[in-house]
Amino acid sequence: MIQEKLEALRSEIPDGVRLIAVSKTHSCERILEVYHKGQRDYGENKVQELVDKFETLPKDIRWHMIGHLQSNKVKYIAPFVNLIHGVDSFKLLQEINKQGEKNQRIISCLLQFHIADEESKFGLSLEEANLFLSSSEYQAMKHVQLCGVMGMATFTDNQEQIRTEFRSLVNVFQYLKKQYFQSFVPFKEISMGMSDDYPIAIEEGSTMIRVGSKIFGSR
Numbered sequence: 001m002i003q004e005k006l007e008a009l010r011s012e013i014p015d016g017v018r019l020i021a022v023s024k025t026h027s028c029e030r031i032l033e034v035y036h037k038g039q040r041d042y043g044e045n046k047v048q049e050l051v052d053k054f055e056t057l058p059k060d061i062r063w064h065m066i067g068h069l070q071s072n073k074v075k076y077i078a079p080f081v082n083l084i085h086g087v088d089s090f091k092l093l094q095e096i097n098k099q100g101e102k103n104q105r106i107i108s109c110l111l112q113f114h115i116a117d118e119e120s121k122f123g124l125s126l127e128e129a130n131l132f133l134s135s136s137e138y139q140a141m142k143h144v145q146l147c148g149v150m151g152m153a154t155f156t157d158n159q160e161q162i163r164t165e166f167r168s169l170v171n172v173f174q175y176l177k178k179q180y181f182q183s184f185v186p187f188k189e190i191s192m193g194m195s196d197d198y199p200i201a202i203e204e205g206s207t208m209i210r211v212g213s214k215i216f217g218s219r
């Protein structure tokens with residue numbers, strides 16, 4: 001069942017778009033079913049669950065932290081996390097840099113932007129991002145690398161609204177690329193699109209979709 005859903009989803013995803021299978025709340029057994037079909041990128045939104053699964057599952061899995069991350073918990077995932085999608089403050093980026101140094105790693109991150117019209121969702125404004133990206137403290141950081149942006153659209157049936165919000169994230173990406181990352185090749189990712197809105201996200205230029213229930217069923 002899971003394997004068929006994965007195959008069906010994969011056939012819809014064009015080259016250049018990476019599928020992050022969002023495995024939060026699902027057991028290691030279910031993850032292994034998908035793993036055996038070749039899926040290597042998984043997303044989790046809770047630190048403890050991410051650590052437990054990392055310890056249990058094969059080591060060639062690339063783990064993505066997709067949820068809101070508290071600074072005091074960065075240390076638990078810093079040794080192994082592949083990509084932190086939800087960097088929503090400079091304070092958090094500072095802590096990731098510090099933990100990257102302790103672990104002698106460069107930790108890849110995405111900046112999360114607030115594109116939805118819901119208060120509940122996390123994310124930076126462009127003003128905040130401009131402020132720290134132009135600071136000398138940011139420029140001196142050696143243990144983080146910014147690879148792009150992430151955002152979540154409003155939970156709504158209004159497809160045009162979702163499209164407009166994804167477009168605003170693409171605009172933010174293009175602006176930042178031009179201002180700060182023109183010659184920095186790794187800054188190329190736009191993480192947007194979930195089970196209900198990934199087709200729109202792909203049309204608008206997503207490079208990473210984060211899909212959970214469409215593969216694993218409802219939580």
Ligand SMILES: *Cc1c(COP(=O)(O)O)cnc(C)c1O
Binds near residue numbers: 067196210
């Ligand atoms: C849970 C979650 C997803 C996946 O949601 P589905 O609707 O199950 O596909 C994607 N991104 C984030 C940040 C999430 O927390």
